[in-house]
Structure formats: structure tokens, C-alpha cells
Amino acid sequence: MRLLVLGGTSFVGRAIVDEALRQGIHVTLFSRGITGTDLFPDVPRLIGDRDTGDYTALRNDHWDAVVDVSGYVPRHVGQAMDALGDRVSRYLFISTQAVYQRSGIGPGADEDTPRRPPVRDTEELTEATYGPCKVACEDDVVARYGPRATIVRLGKVAGPHDVQHGLVYWVRRASRGGRVALPTHPDQPVQLIDSRDAARLVVQLLLDGRPGAFNAIGPAEPITISELITTCAQVAGTEVEIVPVPAAPPTAFFPLIQPDPLWPTQQRSSARARAVGLTSTPLAATIADVLTWDRERGEPPLDHGLSPAEEAALIAGA
Known part of the structure; x- marks a missing residue:
């Protein structure tokens, strides 16, 4: 498998690259080349910038799958998809539990829980806009790739290299x-989900070619x-x-x-993800x-x- 990772040098992305390499997958990184420059010295790197819309480096190759770790607003995701077109067979988007509505749910809520209304008119990420912007990104990925789209909705992530210091x-x-x-x-x-469990789920979903949305939460x-x-x-x-x-x-x-x-937002169900390979450190x-x-x-x-x-x-x- 040839895998393109948009991001991949910070925490969750880093864990995904580690796991993909461990499983013998050929990885290419796309980033600004600013952070994590000492990581993965043998992995090819393509340089670009999502903020400025510079995706030139993505226009001359093809991949079996892409993992989008760094897409936060619809413009980022839309421009990446435009650059890649049909030269990628599966688009796996890293999303968040913040896409779900927070009221009117109970313990055990799953991936079919109603999501918050999508937001497309701002790129300022706040408590009020972060989840809805991710909803819009999810919708765009599914609209473009259909059964070739996979959504992984992360819960609170913990592990070494945690830049947010949650744990x-x-x-x-x-x-x-x-x-x-x-x-x-x-x-x-x-x-809390260990970053390495999240990474193993992502790679397994890619290897299986599995579509749909999955709650990556633990323990x-x-x-x-x-x-x-x-x-x-x-x-x-x-x-x-x-x-x-x-x-x-x-x-x-x-x-x-x-x-x-x-x-209840900390009592969601991970049954769907566990049924297809989510592990629990x-x-x-x-x-x-x-x-x-x-x-x-x-x-x-x-x-x-x-x-x-x-x-x-x-x-x-x-």
C-alpha cells in the first residue's frame, strides 16, 4: 500500500505514521516542513502549505489512500481533494467527537448520534465553531469520495508526544x-484513547478498505x-x-x-470501531x-x- 499522510509529524499523525511503517506500508508525508523535521528520515516528504493553498507537490503522483490529519476547515479539505482528484483510492479523514450534538443524548450514544449543523463561513476555530467546521469537512469528504470515504472521530487522546497535555x-x-x-x-x-490504539484503528481501516464513520474512543x-x-x-x-x-x-x-x-459526552459507544479492530492499551x-x-x-x-x-x-x- 502507498499511503499519503497530510500532516503526520505531531502526536496522532506521528503515531499513525509509526504504525503504518511498522506494517510495511510505503508512506509519504505532506507538510510545511517546519515541525518534526528530525522524524522519519527515510520517509519521502512533500512540502506545501494548507493555509496558503499550496498543494502543487500533490499533483504528480498517486496513492492507495490518504489520511488527512490536519484538515480543520472546509477550505483545507476541499483544496486537498481538488489537488488529489482520483489519484487516491481512499480518503480517511480524522475528525472529532465534537461533531456531535451535546444535548439530548445519553450514555452509549454511537456514530448515528445527530451531529451539529455544519459551519462554512469562518476559519476561526473556537469552542463554538471547531466541531461544526469538522462536520462540514466530513460532509465534503463523503460527498466527493462516497464509499471510498472513511471518517475516524477521535475522543480525548493520550500518550507520549501529547502536545495538548490532556493527561x-x-x-x-x-x-x-x-x-x-x-x-x-x-x-x-x-x-481516553491511547494515540497508538487510534493509529492501529486507522491503519486497519485502510488495509480493509472500510468505509463509514467510527468512534475512536477508550478505554x-x-x-x-x-x-x-x-x-x-x-x-x-x-x-x-x-x-x-x-x-x-x-x-x-x-x-x-x-x-x-x-x-454523556464521555460515555459514548466505541462498539462499531472495536468490532473492526480497535484495540485498548x-x-x-x-x-x-x-x-x-x-x-x-x-x-x-x-x-x-x-x-x-x-x-x-x-x-x-x-
């Missing part, structure tokens, strides 16, 4: 041990936020006491925390790998969470 804060905080401030109910559900068994933090501590060899606290200061963003009305293994990676890179400052002094003050006032 990193809790891994780092639990490794310090002690009393942990939790600005939500301890039973809040959490869904296989439901977990709560308190169980997640406790597991982080167990992996790090520490002990923690979880202390529910009132809402944190507005300036202190906590990853993976959801208000009560959105808890044990949560403790993902946490251990994140802990090792974070320490090896020197634990750079995070732009969210609380300092130890802020956390102690919040706990004292609980």
Missing part, C-alpha cells in the same frame, strides 16, 4: 502525591476521573487523597473536567509511557492547572 497534568500531579484538588465530582466519567472499560488519578498515582508509586473542591478560579483550566450536563501502560516521556523531556511548564500554593489554598477553602 500530562494529572500524571504529573499524581506523581507528587498528597491531597489532590478535584474541581468536579469524583464519579465524573472520562474517556474499553468505563473509568471515572478519580480512578484515573488513582491509577496515575499507582503507576508513579505515590499515594493521593482526592479532595473535591468548588469550581477552580477561571484562570485555572483543568484538562478532562466536564460539567455535569456534558457527562491498558490505562496504566499509557500512563507509564506518558510519565516516562514527560520526565525524559524535562517536564516543561504547563499552561494549565494550579501551582502547589494555589492548590493548597483551594483545598483549605473547600
